[in-house]
Amino acid sequence: MSIFTIPVFYYGFQVTVNDIYINFDEGLGELTAIVGAGSYSFEGLTKAVASALNLVGTQEYFVTTDRENRRYTISAGSNFDLLFGTGTNQGLSIASVMGYTTGDKTGTNSYTSENTAGNEFIPQFPLQNFVAPEDFTEFASASVNESGSGSVETYSIGTRRFFEFSLRPITNNKLKNYNNQQAVEQARAFLNYCITKGELEIMRNKDSKNNFETVILERTAVSGTGTGFKLNELYGNNLVGFFDSGILRFREV
Numbered sequence: 001m002s003i004f005t006i007p008v009f010y011y012g013f014q015v016t017v018n019d020i021y022i023n024f025d026e027g028l029g030e031l032t033a034i035v036g037a038g039s040y041s042f043e044g045l046t047k048a049v050a051s052a053l054n055l056v057g058t059q060e061y062f063v064t065t066d067r068e069n070r071r072y073t074i075s076a077g078s079n080f081d082l083l084f085g086t087g088t089n090q091g092l093s094i095a096s097v098m099g100y101t102t103g104d105k106t107g108t109n110s111y112t113s114e115n116t117a118g119n120e121f122i123p124q125f126p127l128q129n130f131v132a133p134e135d136f137t138e139f140a141s142a143s144v145n146e147s148g149s150g151s152v153e154t155y156s157i158g159t160r161r162f163f164e165f166s167l168r169p170i171t172n173n174k175l176k177n178y179n180n181q182q183a184v185e186q187a188r189a190f191l192n193y194c195i196t197k198g199e200l201e202i203m204r205n206k207d208s209k210n211n212f213e214t215v216i217l218e219r220t221a222v223s224g225t226g227t228g229f230k231l232n233e234l235y236g237n238n239l240v241g242f243f244d245s246g247i248l249r250f251r252e253v
Helices: 040-056 181-193
Strands: 010-013 014-015 021-025 030-034 038-040 061-066 069-081 105-114 119-121 128-131 137-139 143-146 151-155 159-166 200-203 213-219 233-234 237-246 247-252
Touching: 010 181, 014 040, 021 137, 021 143, 030 040, 038 151, 040 069, 061 105, 119 181
Parallel strands: none
Antiparallel strands: 010 119, 010 200, 014 038, 021 030, 021 069, 061 069, 069 105, 128 159, 137 159, 143 151, 159 247, 200 213, 213 247, 233 237
């Protein structure tokens, strides 16, 4: 399958032991929610934060996203305060991961982050050698048994679907229609995240950000476990300063 649109990837929503806390107040004193450390997708973090708040709060909390601007909104039925500035764990709060400034948020029942969260990566060109998951599916942990009569039974724990593509060309060189003098550095940052096996989101068209799939890196041209990458400079094509990622395989999660 060919793809002619420029995609966009959202990545880098990483919660560490240094930013796992949400101190908040429903009116009767400080409460503390704890979000599990880990690498989340943009949407995946909403579930983790809502679950942490609902575990200790007395009202139901919701976390929603503005996908165009990569912002979060935390809301509930009644007023509450987010104590990002004065809470007991103010220096270890999740505020910056979600795009919030570190001051307290008070006086209402809904708070939207002031800054964009995480990172985005937009390739300079459409994905090359593209295979969509609807065309790349396999049984997971499959076994095939054949009886003496010749009948065949297949057992599995489900199916797995994959994206496969390469990023090329990647260049800082000035081009007429694709000028990005940080393109190589941005690709390196993206791939360095991918090899951590953290979740990320792919949108096949950067102009349609509500249509996305969540994936992790399965393998690269130099690593069968997806824990390493290599950018190849295209010397053989007389393209100095132009790079190719090799084939990348991402698994839907």
